[in-house]
Amino acid sequence: MAVYTEITDEELSEFLVGYDIGHLTAFRGIAEGVENSNFLLRTEKDGRESDYILTLYEKRVNPDDLPWFLGFMRHLATQGVSCPLPVCGRDGEALRTLAGRPAAITTFLSGVWPRHIHSEHCHPLGEALARLHQAGDSYAPVRPNSLGPDAWRPLLEDINGFGGPAAGKLDYIPERVSDEIISELCCALDRILATWPGGHNQVDLPRGQIHADMFPDNVFFRDHQVSGLIDFYFACTDLLAYDVAICLNAWCFNDDGTKFNETFARQLIAGYESVRPFSSAERKILPLLCAGAAMRFALTRMYDWISTPPGAMVTRKNPMDYIHRLRFHLAVDNSGVYGV
Amino acid sequence: MAVYTEITDEELSEFLVGYDIGHLTAFRGIAEGVENSNFLLRTEKDGRESDYILTLYEKRVNPDDLPWFLGFMRHLATQGVSCPLPVCGRDGEALRTLAGRPAAITTFLSGVWPRHIHSEHCHPLGEALARLHQAGDSYAPVRPNSLGPDAWRPLLEDINGFGGPAAGKLDYIPERVSDEIISELCCALDRILATWPGGHNQVDLPRGQIHADMFPDNVFFRDHQVSGLIDFYFACTDLLAYDVAICLNAWCFNDDGTKFNETFARQLIAGYESVRPFSSAERKILPLLCAGAAMRFALTRMYDWISTPPGAMVTRKNPMDYIHRLRFHLAVDNSGVYGV
Structure with a gap:
C-alpha cells in the first residue's frame, strides 16, 4: 500500500x-x-x-x-x-x-473492489475467471509458476531456518514459527506433493494461462458486474483449475479462514462452469488443488510475516488465516463440498 | 503516504x-x-x-x-x-x-506538484500565497496556531526528555538527540522568543488566515501556473509574513538546508509583493520569522523522528535539514538577503 x-x-x-x-x-x-x-x-x-x-x-x-x-x-x-x-x-x-x-x-479501469464479499459477487467472478482462461488459450508464450509446488518445500525450509543464521543479518529479532506449525506444514506438504498432478501430458487437467492472485482487491465491480481485473504480476502457465482453487480460498471463507461459505463456493463454481465446464478429472482433484493453493499463501504470508520488522507500517497478513483453510481442504473427501 | x-x-x-x-x-x-x-x-x-x-x-x-x-x-x-x-x-x-x-x-484538483523546484515555480507560488492571504481577509473565524511560538518550548522540553521516563512506555529505544543540538536549540529559541512580535495590536504586522504548511507537495502546477493548493489542516490565524517565512524555508533551500537559493527567494518575494506588498515592519522582521519557521519544522521533525520506530515504513524526515536552515536565518542581519 x-x-x-x-x-x-x-x-x-x-x-x-x-x-x-x-x-x-x-x-x-x-x-x-x-x-x-x-x-x-x-x-x-x-x-x-x-x-x-x-x-x-x-x-x-x-x-x-x-x-x-x-x-x-x-x-x-x-x-x-x-x-x-x-x-x-x-x-x-x-x-x-x-x-x-x-x-x-x-x-485506467473503473469500478470498486469489494471490501465485503457477498454471494452476488461470486457468480460474475467465476464467469470472469473462466473467460480469462478461454481468452488466454490463444496466448502461446509460457511462464512457469515460480510460486508453484516446486517452490513450496524450499519456502518452508527457509521459514524453518529463519530464526537461525539468517537472523544475524537482520536488525530485528524475527518471530519464530512454532515447531508444531512447522511439523504440521511438513506433513501436509508431503501429503499434497505425493499426489500433485505432474507432467504436462494430462489432457484431462487442462493447463493454460492463469491469474494466480485473484483476490478481491484485484477485481473491480460496477453495476453488479465485473468491470475490471488487475494485477497480473503473478500470472503464469499452470492448471486452470488451480486458479479456481485460489479463488475458492480467497473468496469463500471468512477472513480468518475458520468458516467456509458453501453458498459463495456454489455461486463461484456455477459462474465458472457456465462458461467453461470442468472435466471429471478437474472435479475430482479440486480438494487437492485447494489445499495446494492454501499452502502457497500460508507459506508466502509466513515468509513475509517473519521477514517484516514488527514496527513496519506495512500490513502483515496473518498466515494462520491460510493454515485454517489448509486444514479445511485436507479434511474434504468429496468435491461436492465446493459445489461441483 | x-x-x-x-x-x-x-x-x-x-x-x-x-x-x-x-x-x-x-x-x-x-x-x-x-x-x-x-x-x-x-x-x-x-x-x-x-x-x-x-x-x-x-x-x-x-x-x-x-x-x-x-x-x-x-x-x-x-x-x-x-x-x-x-x-x-x-x-x-x-x-x-x-x-x-x-x-x-x-x-479533485488537477495539476502536478513539483518534485524539483525551479526558479519559475517561485513567482507564481508567491502570487498564490498572497491571493490566499487576501481572500482569507474576509474569513472571520479565528483559529490560533497550535504549532506557533507558544508550542516551541514545550516541544523542545519533550524532545529533551524523550530518552527519560517516557522511553519506558515505548516498545523500542528512542534515538537520543545530542546534548549539543539541544543546547543550540535552547539558545536559538531564547533568542527568537525574546524578540518575537507579541500582542494583536501591531497594525504594521498584519495578521490573518495563513496556510502554515505550504510545502511543494501541497502546491499543484499546470501550464506554469498554480492550479491548486491543498492540505489546509495546519491553517490558522497568525502573522501573514510568517506564512511567507515558511515558504522561504520550504522552497528556497536545497534539500538538506545547507544552501540558500537567493534567486528562488527573490522570485517568491517578487510574486508575493506583486499582489500584496510588505509593510516596512514586515520587511524588517522577516529574518526572525524565517528563524521561527525553521525552528517549528526542526522541532516537529525531531519529535516525529525520535517517536517513530526505526523500522517503520513511514519516511522520517531528517530534522537536521531544518537546523541548517535555522543557523542560516540566525546569521542574517538584513532582509535584503531574501530579496525584499
Missing part, C-alpha cells in the same frame, strides 16, 4: 514525450499494489481528458517476466477481457524505463 | 446516499497526506463523470477544528482561490462521519 519510487518532474516529462497520449494534467500516487509503485496519470489530448495508471516495477517483480505480463494483458484486453491495456510508446514499446526502473502505462 | 482506514462497501454506499453527486463508478486509495486517509472517488451523474477526493480524518487532526478548516476552504474557493471545495451533503453539511471517523468530500 505504498508509493515506493518518487519521480522527478523532468523524468516524468521526458518519459511522456515518448508517448502520444497528450500532455499531463494530473498525477497522484495510488495506494494499491504492495509490490509496485502506481500513479494515476491524467492527460489531455484534443480537448479530451483520459486517465491512465503508471506503474514502476519494484524489485519483487523480475524484469525478465515483464514482456510476458504486458503481452498477456494486451492479449486479454484485445480478446475482450476487461483488464489494463498496456499503452505503447511512439516506438511501439509498452515496456520502458523511468527513474531507473522498468515502467509501463496502462489504461 | 498511506491509507489508514479501510471502508466497507456498505459504509461507502450508505455514506454516498447522503450526497447528490451521482453513483460511484471508481474508488482508489490515494497515497498522499501522511495525516489522513484519502481516496479518489469518481461518480456518474446525468451521464457525466466527476472526480472527488474523500478524506477520512485520522487522529492527528482535532475534530473540533474541522468546521474551521472546511469553512476556510469553502471561503477561499468561493473567493477564486483554487483549493478543494468541500461538497455538502443533501442536508447542507460538508462534515460527516464514515467508518467511525469524521469525513468530507472535496473537489
Whole structure:
C-alpha cells in the first residue's frame, strides 16, 4: 500500500514525450499494489481528458517476466477481457524505463473492489475467471509458476531456518514459527506433493494461462458486474483449475479462514462452469488443488510475516488465516463440498 | 503516504446516499497526506463523470477544528482561490462521519506538484500565497496556531526528555538527540522568543488566515501556473509574513538546508509583493520569522523522528535539514538577503 519510487518532474516529462497520449494534467500516487509503485496519470489530448495508471516495477517483480505480463494483458484486453491495456510508446514499446526502473502505462479501469464479499459477487467472478482462461488459450508464450509446488518445500525450509543464521543479518529479532506449525506444514506438504498432478501430458487437467492472485482487491465491480481485473504480476502457465482453487480460498471463507461459505463456493463454481465446464478429472482433484493453493499463501504470508520488522507500517497478513483453510481442504473427501 | 482506514462497501454506499453527486463508478486509495486517509472517488451523474477526493480524518487532526478548516476552504474557493471545495451533503453539511471517523468530500484538483523546484515555480507560488492571504481577509473565524511560538518550548522540553521516563512506555529505544543540538536549540529559541512580535495590536504586522504548511507537495502546477493548493489542516490565524517565512524555508533551500537559493527567494518575494506588498515592519522582521519557521519544522521533525520506530515504513524526515536552515536565518542581519 505504498508509493515506493518518487519521480522527478523532468523524468516524468521526458518519459511522456515518448508517448502520444497528450500532455499531463494530473498525477497522484495510488495506494494499491504492495509490490509496485502506481500513479494515476491524467492527460489531455484534443480537448479530451483520459486517465491512465503508471506503474514502476519494484524489485519483487523480475524484469525478465515483464514482456510476458504486458503481452498477456494486451492479449486479454484485445480478446475482450476487461483488464489494463498496456499503452505503447511512439516506438511501439509498452515496456520502458523511468527513474531507473522498468515502467509501463496502462489504461485506467473503473469500478470498486469489494471490501465485503457477498454471494452476488461470486457468480460474475467465476464467469470472469473462466473467460480469462478461454481468452488466454490463444496466448502461446509460457511462464512457469515460480510460486508453484516446486517452490513450496524450499519456502518452508527457509521459514524453518529463519530464526537461525539468517537472523544475524537482520536488525530485528524475527518471530519464530512454532515447531508444531512447522511439523504440521511438513506433513501436509508431503501429503499434497505425493499426489500433485505432474507432467504436462494430462489432457484431462487442462493447463493454460492463469491469474494466480485473484483476490478481491484485484477485481473491480460496477453495476453488479465485473468491470475490471488487475494485477497480473503473478500470472503464469499452470492448471486452470488451480486458479479456481485460489479463488475458492480467497473468496469463500471468512477472513480468518475458520468458516467456509458453501453458498459463495456454489455461486463461484456455477459462474465458472457456465462458461467453461470442468472435466471429471478437474472435479475430482479440486480438494487437492485447494489445499495446494492454501499452502502457497500460508507459506508466502509466513515468509513475509517473519521477514517484516514488527514496527513496519506495512500490513502483515496473518498466515494462520491460510493454515485454517489448509486444514479445511485436507479434511474434504468429496468435491461436492465446493459445489461441483 | 498511506491509507489508514479501510471502508466497507456498505459504509461507502450508505455514506454516498447522503450526497447528490451521482453513483460511484471508481474508488482508489490515494497515497498522499501522511495525516489522513484519502481516496479518489469518481461518480456518474446525468451521464457525466466527476472526480472527488474523500478524506477520512485520522487522529492527528482535532475534530473540533474541522468546521474551521472546511469553512476556510469553502471561503477561499468561493473567493477564486483554487483549493478543494468541500461538497455538502443533501442536508447542507460538508462534515460527516464514515467508518467511525469524521469525513468530507472535496473537489479533485488537477495539476502536478513539483518534485524539483525551479526558479519559475517561485513567482507564481508567491502570487498564490498572497491571493490566499487576501481572500482569507474576509474569513472571520479565528483559529490560533497550535504549532506557533507558544508550542516551541514545550516541544523542545519533550524532545529533551524523550530518552527519560517516557522511553519506558515505548516498545523500542528512542534515538537520543545530542546534548549539543539541544543546547543550540535552547539558545536559538531564547533568542527568537525574546524578540518575537507579541500582542494583536501591531497594525504594521498584519495578521490573518495563513496556510502554515505550504510545502511543494501541497502546491499543484499546470501550464506554469498554480492550479491548486491543498492540505489546509495546519491553517490558522497568525502573522501573514510568517506564512511567507515558511515558504522561504520550504522552497528556497536545497534539500538538506545547507544552501540558500537567493534567486528562488527573490522570485517568491517578487510574486508575493506583486499582489500584496510588505509593510516596512514586515520587511524588517522577516529574518526572525524565517528563524521561527525553521525552528517549528526542526522541532516537529525531531519529535516525529525520535517517536517513530526505526523500522517503520513511514519516511522520517531528517530534522537536521531544518537546523541548517535555522543557523542560516540566525546569521542574517538584513532582509535584503531574501530579496525584499
